[in-house]
Amino acid sequence: MKKVVLLVALASVVWSCSKTEDVVEIVPDPPKELALDNTIAIKWAEATLYHIKHQPNNSPTYLSRALGYVGLTMYESIAPGSIEYKSIATELNGLGALPMPADAKKIDWETSLNAGQAYIIKKMWFNSHSIYNTRIDSLETAIEKERLLAVKDSSIITNSKKYGISIAEKIYQWSVNDGGHQGNLNVQDMNYMYPQGLGFWSPPFGGQAALPYPMHPKWGQNRTFIKASSEIPVPEALKYSTDKSSAYYKEFKEVYDITLGLTQEQKEIALWWGDDPAVSAAPPGHSYNLGKLLIAQQKVNLFKAAETFAKVGMSVADAFICCFKVKYTYHSERPTGYIRRNINGSFNQFWPEPPFPAFTSGHSTQAAANATVLISVFGNEVTFEDNTHVGRPKDEFRNVEFKKRTFTKIWDTALECGISRLYGGIHTSQDNTLGLEMGKTIGESINKLSWKVK
Structure with missing residues (x-):
């Protein structure tokens, strides 16, 4: 009787050793895009259009150029915060790579966009009347205050602002040599010899x-x-x-x-x-x-x-x-x-x-x-x-x-x-x-x- 029990026990041990146990693999959730709504982008688009409309010496040529740089700055100032989008700077005509944040998790992207837009708009119309620049400054300040209340960390706001400006600054420097710099100051050419x-x-x-x-x-x-x-x-x-x-x-x-x-x-x-x-x-x-x-x-x-x-x-x-x-x-x-x-x-x-x-x-x-x-x-x-x-x-x-x-x-x-x-x-x-x-x-x-x- 004891011999039979022993054989059963040994068989049980062999079975348990040869059995392939199910391995439960813990798969982390895939990264998700930050849930950022478009409110700030729309506010800046509206501010840009108002600014354009009230500038002197307007021309479709210069305004198109300015919108190119303003729109690009908006995109590049937040692209590193996305898991879906990325910078296109190196594919553009001579721009080259733009600064990247040391730690993207410590950047508030709305603040970065906000600072970049204020900087590039004022640079595109550096001779704008103070009334219109004041409107740009007021919008920037109002949004920055909103972001500080949301983020509750002044160091993040400061770093984000610096990052947005660094993007706008690099894009502006690139713009200076495109042939249209300050083109709003000389719209019509009285010396041009046309056939x-x-x-x-x-x-x-x-x-x-x-x-x-x-x-x-x-x-x-x-x-x-x-x-x-x-x-x-x-x-x-x-x-x-x-x-x-x-x-x-x-x-x-x-x-x-x-x-x-x-x-x-x-x-x-x-x-x-x-x-x-x-x-x-x-x-x-x-x-x-x-x-x-x-x-x-x-x-x-x-x-x-x-x-x-x-x-x-x-x-x-x-x-x-x-x-x-x-x-x-x-x-x-x-x-x-x-x-x-x-x-x-x-x-x-x-x-x-x-x-x-x-x-x-x-x-x-x-x-x-x-x-x-x-x-x-x-x-x-x-x-x-x-x-x-x-x-x-x-x-x-x-x-x-x-x-x-x-x-x-x-x-x-x-x-x-x-x-x-x-x-x-x-x-x-x-x-x-x-x-x-x-x-x-x-x-x-x-x-x-x-x-x-x-």
Whole structure:
């Protein structure tokens, strides 16, 4: 009996030794993105647009450049705090690596963004009236106080502020050598020698600008944010002709016919996208505001909001460099002169002419670049309202009120912005079509940057 028990016991020991026990592996939770809302980004976008609108010597060229640096600074000042996004600085045209925090966990990213925005905006408009700089300072102080109450550690706030400024400082230093530094102090060039003769543009009297001198004729030589933007070939323009069967003549005849039969809605579209720098934030500001509206509506987090503003800012900046390169390559005339010489001597365009050549359209180029980058963030199928000019007084001379416009696709903003210049009588279809194509290419290059961690 004892022998049997012993054998059973030995079998039990062997079984227990050979059994493969289940191993419980404790897997840590995957890291999560910081839950930062977009409030601070929207506040700074609104402050930027207000600041832009009230600066002297506004031009779409300089404003686009400034928004490029402001948007990029917003993004880079918080990118190291994200597990999804990363710095794109080394992929830009000569910027190089930016400072990294010694310990990202000891940075309050809202404070970093706040300090960086205040610094770069004041640097972009260093000669701004003290009233407007005071508004920037007040916003920065108010947000800093809010963050101190939330963080409850003054050393973190101090370190975060220093970090945001270090990013803005490096980006500003890079900006100084781009060819457009302080371009708002010398918008029109009275010494520029532009070609004379049929088919060539000359500065208009009684146009948008008070003085009949060309705006930023050398802007196309500026450094682009994305190297690929500078490598886009100059598109071929139609050759001048007065032959009624020629493509050139038909382009201008189309503008003439459209102007004669403008509907009320077409007039509203022409004014909505007019974005006169004297009374608005110009076309680049309109694009920046579209980004802000979508950010608010879609309730994206702070990192995606900053990505949006960086993409929008750089896209409109490169768009104006590229299209001004084309403008001052061809010095193409605008419709009014040609139409008066060859179709109807008493023709008047609906919208006043800006002080730079026609081909290609700046509106179309920047609108397409902007729509392309916005689609990369939000998708194309988005219904939203553009309220950029709501609240402006009625244009009594043209009998047009500024009513919000509704879109169901982001790309439709580019199409409408482009066609608005034909309705205004200041661009032909080739100006618009090739501008849209160039803008789309610019936006696609910006989208290809390594925005996210793989």
